[in-house]
Amino acid sequence: MEFRRSGDLDEALASLAELGDKAQVLAGGTDVMIQLERGEISPETLVHIERIEGMRSIAENGRLTLGALVTHIDLAQSPVLCDRYQSVARAASLVGGWQTQAVGTIGGNVCNASPAADLLPPLLVHGANVLLASKDRGEREVPLADFVVGRRTIAREPDELVTGFSLDNSDSRTADIYKKVGRRGAMEVAIVGLAIRLSVDSTGTINDARIAVCSVAPVPFRAQAAEQALLGTKANSEETRTAAALILEQAEPIDDVRATARYRKMVLPRIFENAVDQCYSRVASDLS
């Protein structure tokens, strides 16, 4: 197996244009190396992109742009994210231990497209677009919800590289939160993961509600019906319970080694109600 270093973006795109399906993109390696060891993938060439300059930045310019090579530690410790994008920082801090967070990248977590990917719910509630580049067709942006199309399946063409993510702007009338249920605090694949982003008007009425969950279906998803149920409310307990029931209608949890479907259905509404309470109190307390 060939190991091909990419000194810059153009080199990486040239490699992918040349090799297509025969290439496997490699950044931190925390997922790819396991899949190689297990024989789940067998590329002819590993296209190493980790040292490409300029793809590891966190920049706010209207929207928030995260380079694909931003690591989980970068996200967890970023002063830009710690307030208005704290669901992203929190989710990143819960992926594996220090060793994984030091090298594992946001691009890798998204492209691996695990049903339990911690970063997907927070990125979904922040309206993330995936930024793609290819040698022959230039750049394009795809909404994240259209990019992760199935369990471990993404809409990346073989000659394309994910270069980053673009997130919706977030202001002082907006708050977000990520909650994860696992058997341990760290180093655990989510049994249920949930992100919420709420915005309110000057009276504290919710005018934008976004909810996304992972580990309860083959693909992490936005719970639109539940979002509608919170719109125009002040998130009192009855409305929140109604919304919780609507998320459950959309969920298709399975029994697996980590938990039963029944447990997932029991725990999901509880962490949701708890998360709405915390998120709404934060955004409402900023009104005064």
Place this chain on the structure above:
Amino acid sequence: MNSVSASVLVNGRSVTIDGHGATTLLEFLRNSLGLTGTKEGCSEGECGACTVLIDGQPITSCLYPVLAAEGRHVETIEGVSEGSDLSPLQETLITAGGIQCGFCTPGFVMTLTALLRKQPNPTGEEVANALAGNLCRCTGYSQIVEAAISLSGVERKS
């Protein structure tokens, strides 16, 4: 693009990498360099037994392609002690009872060495967070955490 030879700094010594494609740093350290202090546990990045430092950051060498280490500084357990003198952290782990079978110990030492350089006076919570990726099946962790806390400000920062 695919250079013929690559070198890496291992415990301060420049060595030529002889791995290919998906050869892991762990395989290279143990099989090519004979540095068998770094242990292979789960081979899936869950247990932390194979932890080494790359440019000061702890990583699981079982998942790290050796060719990705080109030009970087790798520190292993063999580089922590000075000659036959154990580091203060190693001494303290012994006296605190933080070692039983010892298989996980090199990984713990590497992660804690990185932590103590960054944060010479860690709280128990900081130590526990730093060690989330290191598993020990013997000690129950508390002696390891206590050893790290008791070292506050003592560990060399080199």
